Amino acid sequence: MEFTRDVLHLDAEAECARISRFLHREVVEHYRRQGVVVGLSGGVDSALIAALSVRTFGAGRVQGVLLPEKESNPISEPLAREQAAKLGIGVERVDLTPVLSTLGVYERKDRIIGGLCPDYDPTVDKTKISLPPGLLERPAMNVFSLTVQKPDGSARSFRLGAREFQAIEAAQNMKTRSRMIQLYAYAERLHYVVCGTTNKSEADQGFFVKYGDGGVDIEPLAHLYKTQIFQLARHVGVIEGILNRPPSPDTWSGCVGDEEFYFRMPFETLDVLLYAWNNGVPKSEASDALGLAPEQVDRAYTDFHSKAKATWHLRTMPVTIDQVG
Amino acid sequence: MAKDKLKQFIVSRFMLGQSPNSLDDSISLVNAGIIDSTGIMELVGFLEEEFQVRMDDTELVPENLDSINNIMTYLQNKGMAGGQPFA
Numbered sequence: 377m378e379f380t381r382d383v384l385h386l387d388a389e390a391e392c393a394r395i396s397r398f399l400h401r402e403v404v405e406h407y408r409r410q411g412v413v414v415g416l417s418g419g420v421d422s423a424l425i426a427a428l429s430v431r432t433f434g435a436g437r438v439q440g441v442l443l444p445e446k447e448s449n450p451i452s453e454p455l456a457r458e459q460a461a462k463l464g465i466g467v468e469r470v471d472l473t474p475v476l477s478t479l480g481v482y483e484r485k486d487r488i489i490g491g492l493c494p495d496y497d498p499t500v501d502k503t504k505i506s507l508p509p510g511l512l513e514r515p516a517m518n519v520f521s522l523t524v525q526k527p528d529g530s531a532r533s534f535r536l537g538a539r540e541f542q543a544i545e546a547a548q549n550m551k552t553r554s555r556m557i558q559l560y561a562y563a564e565r566l567h568y569v570v571c572g573t574t575n576k577s578e579a580d581q582g583f584f585v586k587y588g589d590g591g592v593d594i595e596p597l598a599h600l601y602k603t604q605i606f607q608l609a610r611h612v613g614v615i616e617g618i619l620n621r622p623p624s625p626d627t628w629s630g631c632v633g634d635e636e637f638y639f640r641m642p643f644e645t646l647d648v649l650l651y652a653w654n655n656g657v658p659k660s661e662a663s664d665a666l667g668l669a670p671e672q673v674d675r676a677y678t679d680f681h682s683k684a685k686a687t688w689h690l691r692t693m694p695v696t697i698d699q700v701g
Numbered sequence: 702m703a704k705d706k707l708k709q710f711i712v713s714r715f716m717l718g719q720s721p722n723s724l725d726d727s728i729s730l731v732n733a734g735i736i737d738s739t740g741i742m743e744l745v746g747f748l749e750e751e752f753q754v755r756m757d758d759t760e761l762v763p764e765n766l767d768s769i770n771n772i773m774t775y776l777q778n779k780g781m782a783g784g785q786p787f788a
Binding site: 508514515516517518519520521535536537538541542678681682683685686 | 731732734737738739740741742743745746758759761762763764766767
């Protein structure tokens with residue numbers, strides 16, 4: 377098949393039907409469960425899979441769960457509720473702030489940030505981490521920076537050392553793992569499965585947390601690139617507020633999108649390049665088809681390889697000496 | 702001596718059990734899977750501390766960091782603060 381910029385365009389209805397068949401087969405025949413639990417983030421992935429789950433099982437067998445904490449974007453919950461109401465699914469809400477406080481998530485993070493930024497005030501300042509922007513425009517390496525945003529709009533950035541980054545990452549990952557704990561609590565009580573919302577762009581590049589948002593029973597969207605998620609979401613009628621919202625990890629008090637946080641280029645460009653890399657499209661062919669300079673494609677392919685290789689452990693089951701089961 | 706220190710650091714942190722002699726000076730450390738993104742941050746920290754250089758964000762590019770040869774060229778171009786000899 378010739379590689380073109382439109383290679384990711386789907387027959388939306390056919391794909392939705394395919395995912396629905398997958399859901400039914402896995403939940404009913406394989407897992408032998410009564411329905412699905414979906415963590416509703418106010419983002420497009422969870423909105424899409426909630427809609428497809430309702431299509432498959434009916435609203436009465438889809439349990440939505442809201443899992444906000446004090447650093448969540450305030451827009452996330454209203455959007456999630458609006459989408460849930462449109463679908464007619466039940467919603468439960470668990471505020472994770474107390475458990476995250478008990479785990480020391482905020483304290484650990486604030487201690488590290490305070491060490492970098494002496495005038496950091498966790499009561500009013502917003503924070504985020506990000507990678508250098510513009511992967512295609514300049515060959516910067518993947519070194520994270522922390523940004524502290526003051527109430528007056530001023531901001532300062534600090535390059536993170538390895539120890540600081542690892543400590544912050546370890547603390548922040550407890551957020552997504554805490555979400556997983558709650559989703560399984562609902563699923564096991566209801567005899568449902570926990571439905572994942574990770575897409576292929578995230579899965580391939582390691583943009584998820586092991587046993588966090590990666591700790592689920594099924595991943596019905598993991599074969600779809602982010603732009604395909606949006607395509608299907610428009611097809612099934614996900615609300616405009618979610619369709620227009622830039623994708624975000626929603627784990628930092630400062631507003632940071634997925635592109636700024638990790639991917640370093642817009643999804644419209646990332647996905648076609650990632651597809652090309654995944655499918656062995658020669659750099660010259662990708663360059664011609666996408667109107668990019670050869671060195672830009674080379675930079676993208678190198679980054680994809682680096683991230684995939686660094687995150688291989690996220691995509692594996694625990695390793696055993698002999699086969700188990 | 703500087704190159705020896707550099708190779709010893711990389712081998713001890715990222716190539717456990719191997720000898721510094723096994724590390725090719727021209728190989729891409731990222732493409733070879735020797736150093737990942739967290740490793741780059743460790744490498745930068747090591748270079749700044751060991752060789753008394755301050756790496757500007759604009760200098761965190763493969764041209765300066767992605768191989769032993771590239772790193773040594775970068776260090777030589779920056780000069781060596783602290784009086785440590787180059788070898």
